Amino acid sequence: MKREASTQKLLVLGVDGMDPKIARKFMAEGIMPNLQKFLKKGSAREDMGHLGSVPTITPPCWTTLATGAYPGTHGITCFWRQSPHSLDAVVYNMDSRNCEAEQLWNVTAAAGIKTLVWHWPGSAWPPTSDSPNLSVVDGTQPGSVNMGVAQLDFEKIIVANEEITEVQYAPKLERPAGVGCIISDLGAITEEEDKEEATDMLEIWYGEAAMKGAEIREYIMGPENMEMVIEAIPHYDLVNSPLKDAEGWAAAPADAREFTILTSDGIVRRPALILKNADGIYDRVAVYKNKKAEKPIVELEVGKMVSGIVDDINKDGVLKPACRTMRVLELSADAKAVKMWISNALDIAQDKLWHPKELLTDIVENVGPVPPVSLVGGEDAYLIENIFEPAWDSYSQWQAKSLNHLIKNRGFQVVFSHLHNIDCAGHMFFHLAKNLERWSYTDEKVNQEFIRRFYIQTDKYIGEFLHLLDEDWTVLLVSDHGLLVGEEFPPQIGEYGGINIQVMQELGYTVMKQDENGKNLKEVDWEKTTAVQSRSNYIYINLKGRDAHGIVDPADKYELERKIMSDLYSYRYKGQRVIGLAMRNKDAVVLGANGPQCGDIFFTVDEGYSRLHGDGLSTTDGAFDTSVMPIFVAAGKGIKENFTTVRTIRQVDIAPTIATLVGVRMPAQCEGAPIYQILTEEF
Structure with missing residues (x-):
């Protein structure tokens, strides 16, 4: 009907x-x-x-x-x-x-x-x-939108003052590819080893590398590998620039001051002027393509964020128009020091994730380019x-x-x-x-x-x-x-970015190879490992006949699962129980968490030791x-x-x-x- x-x-x-x-x-x-x-x-x-x-x-x-x-x-x-x-x-x-x-x-x-x-x-x-x-x-x-495929240049903090003598560029710290849900470079996690054009994720995506290859091995060895620790560290390029009176410009006021911004991974220079307002107070920055330009790319007032700024980015020798957002964070009254931020740069014409592609043109023309x-x-x-x-x-x-x-x-x-x-x-x-x-x-x-x-x-x-x-x-x-x-800093179990080591190693199921000093290497000893905890909620038995390095006889799987679940419930961290639920794959059907894409054991972390989300039930409460x-x-x-x-x-x-x-x-x-x-x- x-x-x-x-x-x-x-x-x-x-x-x-x-x-x-x-x-x-x-x-x-x-x-x-x-x-x-x-x-x-x-x-x-x-x-x-x-x-x-x-x-x-x-x-x-x-x-x-x-x-x-x-x-x-x-x-x-x-x-x-x-x-x-x-x-x-x-x-x-x-x-x-x-x-x-x-x-x-x-x-x-x-x-x-x-x-x-x-x-x-x-x-x-x-x-x-x-x-x-x-x-x-x-x-x-x-x-x-477009974050994973259109990024041409990274975020930058620019610091300029009279004490700096030369332009310096310090690129960002790299994030591990398999950590976190904030994914800005899909090419890094979907590429196949023989693909030379790895930066163009979509060429590889349609080659189905996302499903057929591109293995990621991320070992959660300790707190330094956990997402909340990694994401707490700010990541940006840093540009230091001298600041001096403007000279050699086609259209700079006599009292303007100049500094340099680096873009395109540090290889392109954009000169900038610090300008006075009608009351004679330095209160804005104008960014130019070069000193010969009559008009700036953008003019920025202190403390006001401006989006939709389009500038060319040099990506592998090709100039591509890209959208940026900028803000002057600090500017001294005498124009002897300035601090500003420029966002990552998104290719304004990147339409590979738009179906039909004309939707992007419609949005850019009537609303504006996709802002980073x-x-x-x-x-x-x-x-x-x-x-x-x-x-x-x-x-x-x-x-x-x-x-x-x-x-x-x-x-x-x-x-x-x-x-x-x-x-x-x-x-x-x-x-x-x-x-x-x-x-x-x-x-x-x-x-x-x-x-x-x-x-x-x-x-x-x-x-x-x-x-x-x-x-x-x-x-x-x-x-x-x-x-x-x-409520508490969590133990290393239930992190969704890869294989979690600490708890499963303490319980004796996961064994890591060690160096001559007895320190864990990032390599599993498969001859001694009976189970691993992977992704947020899954434990896999290292099973003979199914897994590449399997050592557990299928006849022993049921009893091993029983022992693992018992040990998980008994595990204590700071004196408290960590695991909320643990059940076999077949039993997890009551939660809808069973089937071939789930582990042999499904578990949740108990309230109190949960992360932001993912490792616990939706009924879990936290602080604040x-x-x-x-x-x-x-x-x-x-x-x-x-x-x-x-x-x-x-x-x-x-x-x-x-x-x-x-x-x-x-x-x-x-x-x-x-x-x-x-x-x-x-x-």
Whole structure:
């Protein structure tokens, strides 16, 4: 029986990492008025939450939201999937071709509904439907649109003063390729060894290296390898420049001062002038292509961030127009010292993740080029306040304008959208919002205020779409998971970037080779290793006949699993139990965490030792009124107004609710049920 649609227009407003528990706290403080308006117009549970899938990791959860299927069914069980060739290696997994469940947007497109999927990091790219009704933008990583493929140059801090005698360039520290969800160079993690053009990820992506090769071996040996430690360290290029009176310029005032900015990995010079205002006060910087130029590339006032700056970047000898954001951070009144930031540079013409490609041209011409976000900050509160947060605010507003432009001018009827601002901030500094011994020199109150700022930023973003409720749209606000402020620094188990060593080594299951001094090498001794813990929630038995170096007889597997689970429950860290749940693959079906893409044992870390998210259940709470619970609020046509339901809402229920609202069939592998209680139509 074909159902009648309750709405003709529906927007899924996805905000990665948005936690309803802390959002309710901020609503009570009066700093999220748009969320309050949205809630009053629609329906939700009293806690505004829903039960997320496990693992509570970005790709599985967004894929569940898109398919209505559990991770064990759709097969996207982490950022990475286990390599078929080795237990200590993973391969990149944010590839729609790995998804074994039908995405709802394919259903709506096939039903003749014009559908847009915008930067959805869960089985969206490449498009898996050839319907002309389906448009897809990115989805290969969660950060920001084009972040993984269009970056031509890295972020830089420029310091200039009279004491510096020559221009100096210090490139950034490199991040390990397999760590963290902030992925800015997909070429580094999807390339095949013989590919020479590794910097152009998409040429390799379509060669299917993402699925067939590109093994990553990341060993979590100790705290220095953990994401929260790595992300806490600011990463940027540093440029030091002399500062002197301007000379040799075609159009420089007599009292101007000059310094030099280096771009393009340090090989291109951009001269800059410090200028006076009408009152004779030095208050702005003008950046030029060269001293002969009559007009600057951009003119910057102190303290004001400017985005949409287009300049040529020299990439491997080829000049490419790129978009940057810049800000003058400090400028002395006498123009003897200046400090400024320039963002990474994104190729403005990089359209390989736009389907159809004309969408990028439309956005660039009518909204502006894709603005880069910042990835600096961490334990440096100055950088978060002056760069990281305002850069994300600029990007969030660009995205809101882009979506509204496409909705208004392209006639999209169903839109699936995703924003990563809160989650990116979480991975950067949320762990600093409680005074832990490792970061005793940071101020938890300062970092708590930064969390508030990102929720205020998100409320502003939500406000950009409230007008749709007056235009007969239905809007669903969802997230994949929330984010914890950790109660304790976690042990090395449950980190999702690779193979975790500490706990499994202490328990005697993973054995590492050692040097002559007895220090662990980054190499597993497979002749002595019976099991390894890989990714956030999985333990694999080193099984004969299945694994390349297997030593465990299949007949002994069941008893070994029993012993491992018993030892995990008995394991103590700082006197407390670490493991919350441990179960065999076949038993994890009750959580939807079973199947060939999951380990032999599925486990969760207990509340108290959880990281931001991923290693625990969505019911896990943390400090500063945070939780891993994802948000769910719905409003508009077909949704009851100012209504609170007591129903337990699960992540698998959201896709069938959308299908019911827009009057299409359920996705083929859907395992959830519509949230009947919030719908105006009775079933």
